Amino acid sequence: MKTKDLIKLLEKNGWRFERHGANHDIYTKGDQTEPVVRHKETDERLAKAIIRRRGLK
DSSP, rough: OOOHHHHHHHHHTTTTEEOSSSSSEEEEEETEEEEEOOBBBOOOOHHHHHHHHTOOO
């Protein structure tokens, strides 16, 4: 999955960019945080895990 598509999905579901980490961008929603790798492609298993863990639609 393209990372920009994962980010669009996060933002559509109310997640906001907070800051850049060393190798990740950090997104938050309330008191929850989700690191997203800063590559063009995100591993498919990782993307599915984030989507499932955060209940994204």
